[in-house]
Amino acid sequence: MIPAPKRAHWSAAGHTALDRDTALEARPGTEGVARWLRATVGAATGLPFPERGDGANRVVLGIDPELPPEGYRLVNDDGPCLIEGGDAAGVFYGAQTFRQLLRPDAFRRAPVSPLGWDVPQIAVEDSPRFGWRGLMLDVSRHFTPKDGVLRYLDLMAAHKLNVFHFHLTDDQGWRIEIRKYPRLTEVGSWRARTKFGHRASPLWEEKPHGGFYTQDDIREIVAYAAERHITVVPEIDVPGHSQAAIAAYPELGNTDVIDTTSLTVWDSWGISANVLAPTDNTLRFYEGVFEELLELFPSEFVHIGGDECLKDQWKRSPAAQARIAELGVGDEDGLQSWFIRHFDTWLTARGRRLIGWDEILEGGLAEGAAVSSWRGYAGGIAAARSGHDVVMCPEQHVYLDHRQAPGEDEPVPIGYVRTLEDVYRFDPVPPQLTSAEAVHVLGTQANLWTEVMEDHARVDYQAFPRLAAFAEVAWSVLPAPAERDFADFERRMAVHYRRLDALGVGYRPPAGPLPWQRRPGVLGRPIEGAPPNR
Numbered sequence: 001m002i003p004a005p006k007r008a009h010w011s012a013a014g015h016t017a018l019d020r021d022t023a024l025e026a027r028p029g030t031e032g033v034a035r036w037l038r039a040t041v042g043a044a045t046g047l048p049f050p051e052r053g054d055g056a057n058r059v060v061l062g063i064d065p066e067l068p069p070e071g072y073r074l075v076n077d078d079g080p081c082l083i084e085g086g087d088a089a090g091v092f093y094g095a096q097t098f099r100q101l102l103r104p105d106a107f108r109r110a111p112v113s114p115l116g117w118d119v120p121q122i123a124v125e126d127s128p129r130f131g132w133r134g135l136m137l138d139v140s141r142h143f144t145p146k147d148g149v150l151r152y153l154d155l156m157a158a159h160k161l162n163v164f165h166f167h168l169t170d171d172q173g174w175r176i177e178i179r180k181y182p183r184l185t186e187v188g189s190w191r192a193r194t195k196f197g198h199r200a201s202p203l204w205e206e207k208p209h210g211g212f213y214t215q216d217d218i219r220e221i222v223a224y225a226a227e228r229h230i231t232v233v234p235e236i237d238v239p240g241h242s243q244a245a246i247a248a249y250p251e252l253g254n255t256d257v258i259d260t261t262s263l264t265v266w267d268s269w270g271i272s273a274n275v276l277a278p279t280d281n282t283l284r285f286y287e288g289v290f291e292e293l294l295e296l297f298p299s300e301f302v303h304i305g306g307d308e309c310l311k312d313q314w315k316r317s318p319a320a321q322a323r324i325a326e327l328g329v330g331d332e333d334g335l336q337s338w339f340i341r342h343f344d345t346w347l348t349a350r351g352r353r354l355i356g357w358d359e360i361l362e363g364g365l366a367e368g369a370a371v372s373s374w375r376g377y378a379g380g381i382a383a384a385r386s387g388h389d390v391v392m393c394p395e396q397h398v399y400l401d402h403r404q405a406p407g408e409d410e411p412v413p414i415g416y417v418r419t420l421e422d423v424y425r426f427d428p429v430p431p432q433l434t435s436a437e438a439v440h441v442l443g444t445q446a447n448l449w450t451e452v453m454e455d456h457a458r459v460d461y462q463a464f465p466r467l468a469a470f471a472e473v474a475w476s477v478l479p480a481p482a483e484r485d486f487a488d489f490e491r492r493m494a495v496h497y498r499r500l501d502a503l504g505v506g507y508r509p510p511a512g513p514l515p516w517q518r519r520p521g522v523l524g525r526p527i528e529g530a531p532p533n534r
Contacts, residue, residue, distance in 0.1 A: 001100050002489075002496050003160055003472035005126035011077040012121035016056075018045065019116070023053025025080075030061035032227055033091045041099055046111035056080050059098070061091050070162075070229075071127030074098060076119050089229040090127070093160050097124055104498035107158070130428065132391050132443025133474035134163035134233075135467065137459075140170035140244075141269070142194075142450040143211040144459070150224050151456075155463075155503065157228035159471035164225055165303060165372075165445060167235045168213075171243035171266040171274070175212045176234075180288045181249065185212040188248035191265040197412050197452060199269040201523035205454075210265075218296045233355070234297045237305030238286060239276040239339050246274055252282050254313040254320065269451045271308045278314070278323045278335055283342060290346070300353055301370065306340050307357035329363070337363030344369050355391070358383070372445070374399075376534040377430040384433055384440040392428040393445040396531030398470060400462050401449045403526060404508055411461065411519035412452040416531040420510075424469040424489055425481040446470045452524065457506045461517055464507035468496055 001008070026034035037059075038049050049059070058080040067073060067086030072094030075082045083098060085091035099106050101119050135156055137144065144152075153164060168175045174188035190210030196203035213221070225232045244265045246253040253260035254277045266272055276282050293302065311332035314320040320335065329338050337360070344354040348368055355370040358379025365371070370389040373380030380390040395402070395415070402415035428444035446467060453459045469489065478484050500507050506517070 001097060001124075002468050002492055003475035004478075004489075004492070005097065005124050006477060007126070008122060008124045010121065011075060011123045015118035015120050016076055016081060017116060017118045018047060019057070020047055021053060021057055022047060022049060023051065023058040024049035025051070025053070025058050025060045027060070027062040029063045029088055030085075030091045032088060033061055033095050036092065036227065037095050037098075041095075041102070041106055043110060044106045044108045045102070045117050047117065059083065061095070063087065063091065068127045070131070072097070072125075074122070074124040076101075076121050077123075078121075081119060086127070089162070092157075092229050093126070093128075094124075096158060096160060097126070099158075100499070104495065104502050107499045107502035128160065128475045129477050130441075130443030130474050132163050132445065133161045133471070134165050134391065134393075134443065134445030135161055136165035136167055136235075136393070136445055136447040138167040138170070138448060138450045139175050140167060140173045140450075142454050143173065143175060143189075143209065144450075144456065145211060146213060146217050146221065148456050148459075149221055152459075153221070153225050153228055153230055155467075155505065156230055158499075158503070159468060160475050161467075161471055162230050163443075163445065164230050164232045165235060165447075166221075166232055167237075169235070169237050169244065169305075170241045171272040172269075173210055173212075173265060174244045174248065176218060176293075177212060177214045178289050178292050179215070180292065181285070183248040184245060184289075186248070188244040188265060191267045193267050194454075195268045195451075196454070197519075197522040198414065198525040199451075200525070203522060204267075215292070215296060222297060231299050232297055233299045233301050233303055234293055235303035235305055236286070236289060236293065237307075238343070239278070239282075239336060240307065240309030241272070241305055242276050243272045243274045246276070249285070252276055252285060254317045256319050257313045257317045271310055273310045273312050275309055275311075275313060276339075277317070278320055278339060286343070287346060290343070294350060294352065301355045302347055302352050303355050303372070304340065304343055305356060306336070306360040307374070308359065309336055311336075331363075333363035335363075336360075340369070341367070370442070374447070376532065377432075378534055380441070381430055381432055381437075384437045387440065389440050389442050391442050391445050392430075393447055395447075396533065397426040398423065398444065398446040399449065400446050400466055400470075401452065403524070404462075404466065405512065406526075407512075408520075409513050409518055410524075411458070411513060411517060412522050413524035413526040414452060415525070416527050416529075418466070418531075420466055420469050420493075421486050423466045424473065424486055425484055426470070426473055427478075427481050428473070444470075444474050452522075457517070460506035461508050461513070464500060464505050465493060465497070468493065468500075 072090040083094040189212040250260035371383040403413040
């Protein structure tokens with residue numbers, strides 16, 4: 001099983017057969033899980049799982065409030081197979097384990113074999129280590145159509161991940177319909193061409209790239225995620241990473257420094273110097289954006305980015321300098337902090353919480369804000385010690401766009417080598433934190449930045465199998481990193497690869513990339529040596 005459960009043992013020596021008479025009994029609060037089981041396991045096995053049945057030939061779903069939130073108990077012995085959870089989410093995760101106890105063909109969409117189905121007689125009791133077990137998907141650099149997003153929600157659910165961080169805006173594209181500001185998608189969702197490879201590459205894909213999600217698409221994604229007990233956390237990046245928005249509405253930029261009407265959606269990678277102007281007009285504009293966003297996403301947290309905001313234009317802008325003096329914030333870092341604090345206050349007044357990348361620490365952390373600690377552990381440590389909640393996602397450990405092995409065969413190699421074993425030995429809670437400080441670590445998140453992932457096959461290759469290792473880190477209570485049994489994890493992965501095959505995941509094989517997974521001649525940016533563990 002992946003992720004590994006807390007406790008599992010054989011309840012008897014045999015197996016229980018499933019057949020067309022095997023009933024699926026959903027007790028109150030578990031009806032959604034029953035629908036999911038019939039739609040997935042029912043489709044793969046060809047079994048109808050009728051609602052009513054007699055005797056032991058049943059799978060029974062129920063809620064046991066004595067179990068912890070998201071925790072579950074699965075017992076299959078001589079009686080009915082019982083899957084109980086502390087809540088509906090726990091029952092759902094127990095159902096995911098039930099699916100893994102079947103052979104890998106249970107992960108297909110239709111039956112492929114005349115063989116019968118059985119479940120080992122086993123008892124499992126399990127609950128997660130962290131409440132935030134996240135995956136971030138960047139759909140701005142390369143757009144993922146709606147069906148691809150739904151597919152990744154299914155892959156997350158299969159690995160018991162429960163937070164989908166949806167990176168919707170950046171310099172290279174605006175991906176969500178905002179009805180008040182239609183040019184955000186009419187102009188901001190398309191770029192004329194795209195850099196192929198790292199930004200230093202001489203190669204270009206000379207065709208338009210883009211796309212966006214309508215508000216009904218977003219509603220569908222959020223509902224689909226909720227059925228799988230996944231919370232969707234949207235990200236609208238401010239005040240940096242905003243060139244696509246400025247291209248659509250030039251008045252949002254620093255018009256006293258550059259001709260913002262000449263800007264287009266950026267076609268290359270890196271950090272754009274074109275950032276939002278710190279004006280009341282900009283604040284009102286983005287309040288309008290967030291008003292529509294809150295109607296679509298019920299999540300507690302809203303991510304506002306806050307990272308990599310170059311201050312060069314603010315330093316040269318008389319209007320920005322006048323704003324610094326007016327507000328008494330001292331410098332450009334203080335101006336960014338003011339910007340973030342404004343939206344922290346705005347979101348708090350509407351019952352939501354702001355979360356941003358760890359640059360929001362610069363100039364003073366907004367009260368009540370949480371931090372996505374990406375530049376290592378340091379930002380998360382500082383935030384936790386200040387009493388702020390943290391999601392640990394340090395780039396040197398869980399940025400899955402980083403290459404998986406040394407050598408020329410790795411496609412468009414970016415960053416440090418982060419192997420499957422490296423990810424498996426990651427721990428989200430740094431030893432520098434006391435137990436009282438560590439409670440502020442909400443959990444952890446793996447990030448998929450898609451500059452060099454032009455399609456779903458490239459995303460699959462970078463995500464898997466490392467996302468399976470990450471899922472175990474996020475869910476399971478593991479020994480200290482150096483003491484973890486990676487050989488046992490590899491043994492379990494041998495079966496899990498067959499599940500990924502059934503799901504159609506184009507993962508990196510253990511022996512290295514297949515010929516069609518390589519990108520010979522496409523420039524990356526590998527960094528040699530071990531990454532800093534800061």
